[in-house]
Amino acid sequence: LDLKAEDLKHLKELGAGNGGTVSQVMHITTKTLMAKKIIHIDANPSVRKQILRELQILHDCNSKYIVSFYGAFMSDADISMCMEYMDVGSLDNIYKKKGPVPLEIVGKITLAVLEGLNYLYENHRIIHRDVKPSNILVNSKGQIKICDFGVSGQLINSIADTFVGTSNYMSPERIQGASYSVRSDVWSVGITLMELAMGRFPFPPDGSQLTVLELLQHIVNEPAPRLPTGEFPEDFDDFVQQCLIKVVSERPSPNELLVRIFGEIFFYGTFLN
Numbered sequence: 001l002d003l004k005a006e007d008l009k010h011l012k013e014l015g016a017g018n019g020g021t022v023s024q025v026m027h028i029t030t031k032t033l034m035a036k037k038i039i040h041i042d043a044n045p046s047v048r049k050q051i052l053r054e055l056q057i058l059h060d061c062n063s064k065y066i067v068s069f070y071g072a073f074m075s076d077a078d079i080s081m082c083m084e085y086m087d088v089g090s091l092d093n094i095y096k097k098k099g100p101v102p103l104e105i106v107g108k109i110t111l112a113v114l115e116g117l118n119y120l121y122e123n124h125r126i127i128h129r130d131v132k133p134s135n136i137l138v139n140s141k142g143q144i145k146i147c148d149f150g151v152s153g154q155l156i157n158s159i160a161d162t163f164v165g166t167s168n169y170m171s172p173e174r175i176q177g178a179s180y181s182v183r184s185d186v187w188s189v190g191i192t193l194m195e196l197a198m199g200r201f202p203f204p205p206d207g208s209q210l211t212v213l214e215l216l217q218h219i220v221n222e223p224a225p226r227l228p229t230g231e232f233p234e235d236f237d238d239f240v241q242q243c244l245i246k247v248v249s250e251r252p253s254p255n256e257l258l259v260r261i262f263g264e265i266f267f268y269g270t271f272l273n
């Protein structure tokens with residue numbers, strides 16, 4: 001299925017984020033609903049060709065926790081990426097509309113995200129680099145899948161060159177210039193789970209407004225955020241604390257967290273059930 005622009009019928013705009021625009025499209029011949037993401041890259045043709053080549057890896061990223069990929073193509077200076085249409089949408093829009101996510105759903109999200117991250121790393125050595133509620137998608141079959149992960153190194157560079165990438169979910173070591181590791185993704189998972197369970201971004205604790213710089217300094221210099229005491233089960237609080245260990249070498253990897261969850265009684269009768 002080699003995708004081209006003329007094979008697709010534009011249906012509606014779904015959203016626009018930092019540097020990307022997503023719309024719902026129909027693949028005309030197969031009648032398949034898709035989400036098409038357009039990223040504008042002002043890079044020379046050889047860089048754009050390399051990005052397209054690297055994105056082909058997505059055809060081998062097959063997991064029920066990863067949004068399916070249909071293909072990518074260039075149209076003038078833009079990269080178009082076509083993927084599975086997730087009809088319920090992204091978790092940031094869901095919690096902003098419906099309020100804090102019930103804990104049994106947070107448990108389901110936790111397992112899906114850890115399994116997805118673990119699949120990407122163990123099978124393709126891919127680190128997500130951008131775990132956050134807007135990159136976790138839900139469909140009406142109740143499936144939870146991750147997207148927008150760093151599969152193309154060249155696209156990572158091009159996005160970094162073109163857009164301001166200081167993410168609120170960035171780990172302390174990453175803010176201080178250390179290189180990404182899978183454990184940096186686990187920090188972002190911790191912040192994401194807190195945000196979903198609390199129904200608000202967890203920094204700063206008192207909810208006051210911080211500038212971007214103040215936020216980054218806070219993440220590096222202050223203790224990790226904590227769930228409000230007594231409002232959540234201890235096992236969820238412990239799990240989030242594990243994800244938010246500030247020293248990256250002491251923070252668990254997705255694989256270690258999954259082994260701990262499935263290896264212990266911990267899993268049953270907890271927020272993960």
Ligand SMILES: O=C(NOCCO)c1oc2ccncc2c1Nc1ccc(C2CC2)cc1F
Binds near residue numbers: 083150
């Ligand atoms: O969208 C991205 N960032 O969002 C900010 C710009 O709007 C993004 O950043 C990358 C960096 C490196 N390689 C890829 C991507 C990628 N996109 C992407 C990755 C995987 C998939 C999988 C099919 C589900 C879909 C995607 F759209």
Ligand SMILES: [Mg+2]
Binds near residue numbers: 017134135148
């Ligand atoms: Mg995104």
